Amino acid sequence: CISMQIIIFFTKKFFQFALCRDVALPVGPLYRVAGFPVSLACVVSGFEGSRTQDFEWFLYRDDAGGRQMGVVSTRDPGFPYAPFQARVRNGEVRVERDAGDRVRLVIHRLRSEDQGKYECYTPSTDTTYQGNYSASVTVKVIPDTLQISYSRLLTGQPLPEGAELTLTCSGSIQSEQLTHLSVVFGKRGGEGDDAEIISIDKMRYKDGEITLEKRSVEGGQDEYVMKMRGVRADDGGSYFCEASQWIRDPDRSWQKIAQRKLDIGNLTVNKLGDIIKVMPSPQGEVNLQIGSPLLLTCEVQGLPSQINYGLLVQWTINDGTRSKEVLCGGDDPGGVVSWGDELNQGARGSLEKVSEGRYSLKLFSVQPADSGSYRCASLHRPLYSQQSEGVTVSLRTKDVHVTATVQLPRGPLLKRGNTITLLCNVSVITTGPAQAQVQWLRWPIPKPVMKKGQSPPSEQSLPDPPVEAAPEPIATLRHDGVARIFSNSSEVSVDRVSAGSYRLRVHVASSEDQGLYACHANAWGQDPHGAWYDTGVRAESNAVTVYLYSRAEDLLLIPLVVGVSSALFVGIVIISTVTCCFMRRLARQRPRK
Template identity: 30%
Template sequence: MSWPVSNIIFCSYAISPPAGHAWSRTVTVPGGPLTRVAGTDVSIPCHVRDYEGPVEQNFEWTFSPSAGSSLEIISTFDPKFTDSMYTERVSAGGVRLQRVGHNAVQLHIQSLSPSDEGEYTCSTPSTDATISGNYKDQVGVKVIPDTLTVRRTKGRSAGARVVPEGGSFHLQCQAESGDASEHTHLSLTWLWQGSQGLATPVLTLSHLGRFQPGPGYEERYDSGAVRLDTVGADGYRLVVEDAQTSDTGDYSCTAATWVQGPQGWEQIQQKNISVSSIEVRPRDVNVTVSVNVTSVTVGDPLALSCHVQQDSTAPGFTRVRWFVSRDKESQELPWGQDPDPTQTDGTNHLLELPHVWDSGEYTCQAMVWVAHRNATWYLVAQKASKPIKVSVNSVGPELGVSLNASFVPQFSEERTELVCEVSGPDGAHVSVSWYHTSVQESDSPMPPPDLVGALDHDWTLREGERYWQRIERGEIVFSRRNPQIFVLRFLWTSDKDRGRYHCEATVWERQQNKSWAEIRTVPSNPFSVTWDAAEPSLAVSATVTRVAAATGGTFEMECAVTARNIPSPRYSVQVKLIQSAPSPSTVAPSLLRGHADGVTPGGLRAFGKAVLEKVQERLYRFRLYQSQAQDSGSYQCSVTAWTQGGSGAWREVKNQTSNQVNLQFQGTDNTAFDVSWFSQRPGKEPAFLAAVDRSAQVRQSRRNSSSDVAIERLSAMEFRLRIYGCEEEDIGGHYCTVTPWVQTVQGDWSSQESVTSNVVSLAVRMDLLNAFKYPLLIGVGLALLIGLLSGLIGYCSSRHCCRAQPVQQTRKEHRRLMSMELD
């Protein structure tokens, strides 16, 4: 098998440069030199970018040997371009040019020879408007001789080999590379190929000296079950231990040569050789049981030998299990089981029974295990022997044993009563043992029965290992009604008690040394104790039996409970009121579950005006006297089912809530309201504005501003506050509080809980034009009036009051002489 040598392929695309970008043609080939082995192939890619002209470019390849002139190899557009030395190879396809894109090609040369060593140049004819960039590039190719050899080890043939499951096999090949001048490295891989024909690496020694397990072999490589050893200078040995059937297939050895090139390590050559074909054959065992006698007397010992023979010499460890079959029912013998696999290799396994009481068929089941390197065991083979019939002859009294039930539980926690009846000769000394076999899944092996308890021949009680605590607590009772009837009673049956029960009656005989000896043991028929483990269900339905038409009336509802799959249920009941508040409130106490001192039908539990009554089994009545407006809302029953556990403690089984029933009152004349209004300014206490009581009397607070308030009753349920002449003092929040008053049946009025409304904000905007218009007009008018009056008064004053009276001048001759007295 050969793997292709990987080559790098470059692909590029001509992309128009952005505006303002100068073209500069670039031709590139891989960096060199490229080292190849004589006889192998080489592929050299070449591509061009940043060019002008047609999208598809042409290429030409030339070759320059170490000493000599350049030779033209091949061209994409000129068929006559090829030199005569390459014409034959080009025509035969040994040298060809493959276009991989509009601007990229690959030169393929097959079967390299030392004459192909030299420089290879890739060039492109110019299609550019101006000469810019490089139009060719070259790479060197070095051809080294083929020195890689891989072969099978001398003396080993490539034929098929058979390996037993769990065994091991070694495969070896030799590989070497004699050329050390080029610093080549060698890698070696072991391959496995199955029937599907797909080769898979098992383990690789890389060219860097690292071990690499193949897919699916990592865990086995880590444990050392699969490893690669070097033998001498050129030997490589694959070791596979703990062989599995999946290891069947063809194994081959692949060697590869690696060199370090410009791009890193590169594989340049590989060779493969088929080493061997491996068949991993599954193990097989032959199991036989031998016995000296096949007929024994009841109570006598019995010895059986199980011989296990393997068909493989590979190391393996054997474990056996013994089974006895009676009446078509197989049962494992607990004392006939080997310990866990050990380093002891045995082929004969002995079963010794001190006493045999019943006939049956004995079978030996053998299992072969193989130890893995990671300390785990792997089962490689399993087989059972043919059954051996052993007949037991009875010499004691004949007994008849039957098992019945006087009470079978239908649910968990109920009682169970089993009756074992023994029929036999009068005066026989009989003891009875009770056994329980747990319920198992259908695909699980039948477990051995567990001893519940036994009444021995001296009437002492012998408890089973798993049941002694319950027996001491009195949960399990053993009794004997008469010499022939024995009773097993579970006061409380749990889920783990389900299964099959049987009793075994043993006849005892007094010996000469005054001791008692078992003469015969007879098992009864099995009896199954089981029930459907159905999920408990609880349903609650609430109905209104009495409607409160108005406040003060009586509201009554009943809650009916239906339960399924709940043993002996008792109930606790709670009535809840759901209002617009965030959480429901309880208006009645819980009615506790009715055990010994609980509530019997007709009993009452009262709380204020509310009464919870148990009418009958699973029917409860809730009654609310003198219901008021605050009692309106939705009512529902919450019921919890309880059952009594095995220890006598009550446990909660299921909780269910009923549907909701409504208690609503219609607005009538027997309802009135007190409505009060308040204002709330930031940072201040609420201020009372006005109020109207249920008798329509209005109260107002004393106001310091010119604004005024009024309360209107628009309807029986609607009130309005009016504020006239709003001023700055009226800015802020306003709200109302309502106190309902309800008239009872007796005619009395009772107040209910007050309710506060939401806050409504009031903002007062000042209108400057309207604020100053009338004062300005009034002022101007008054000024004009005063001015006119002032002018009129002045005018009148000047005309009448201020005019001078005329003075009459008396002539001097007419004057009298003044008397002297006047002087």
């Protein structure tokens, strides 16, 4: 019993020690600026009783000889002393509760006479009086020396998209304490919300479209310059500059102790699509002979003088089926010209800046593929794209007629392992030099559809390649004699036998080489400068069927296999008959014994 009493005694003492009340405030001294807010957080822990505790704040002014002065209380409206009564009534001095055990003393506009030691006291709700019921922190009030100014006010005069915007703001602080100055530029939203420019547009800042630079100037002030390389339509709005004074408290946290904002003015941005026109020259239609030069000019009208970078001029051609890029060049001093595939990486054309806002496209020798509708586009990425009307370029081409037929030379039946030989006979009728480019194709042999009572079709009556089946390219012999082989399974060769005869050979043919073969011929002409071009005239030949029969040695295996099978069958019959007769005779002899 005595032991149990001892345990209960020490248990009570342990819990009394564990539930020791503690009141905590920030570590001081805290330096704050006159005229700006101060917030002091007070937290109580280890208490008994209600979860919602009351708090009372006292001030010991430096000039009052340590005399206590009531500031504000959570439970007694008449608690404030006379110097604080009016300020408490109008809300300038108040207590804001964050939780039942946590409040903040807020002074909206700090005065020099507010300097001193602040005490946070918590009336006891405990059964025994143990622990710390109050805490204090010293607040030093320093004068307001934060200065901010701008060098140029936005007058509201519109800027075009893509123009550069520069905003300059100067700021300074004169303090005996170690404080720091920060400056941000911002824009007010549609509902009056303020937003920092760089924080809301990090991608543009990362890409260098928005920059912020700090410069040291005479008079002890620092100048902050924000540049937007190219304003956009949504950059319009009311701009401001904000300077803040920061200090590091004893707990190593940074606190903003002063802030001043300055309106710079309103910005209006005009869309470039509404003020820029792109005009081609000549207009309408241009008729040229093949091999003649083509010169087109693109004039960008209404381009604002403020836009001096990032302009791109692009020429595209639509040949009736699709639009493709011809040339694209930049207006920057180091602008790079990109070439469309049709110009063979610039070997046939050029893009030049003739004068301010005028750009010329030159094709040295036009070809049939160059005909179509040309359009010039003025680009200022990512702001806008303005396109001109189309200029139709037509070429007077000479008449070209092409025919192609495929021939399978007569000879022995083709067997696996033989060489397949096919001839493509091409005829090109035109004026001037001409060449043919031949491509060989193969389709799988279609399965014939037979009606009831109909005899199987012969080789000669097999249909042409089915339209829905995709052909397999075998080889191509270009107009300049260069061969390209596509087949990987067999050895293939192509050559030109005579002026209009082209040969395909598939060596050591296998069953995979069976199929329907055809050739396609494209006519190429030569312009006055000696350059070869594709006339666009083509012909497709008929299709011939290539079927491979079994080899003689394969046929010899058939009687051999049949003979072996027959011999085995006869032997099995003989053995079975002899065995059966012997067993019957033996069965008859057994009863006689």
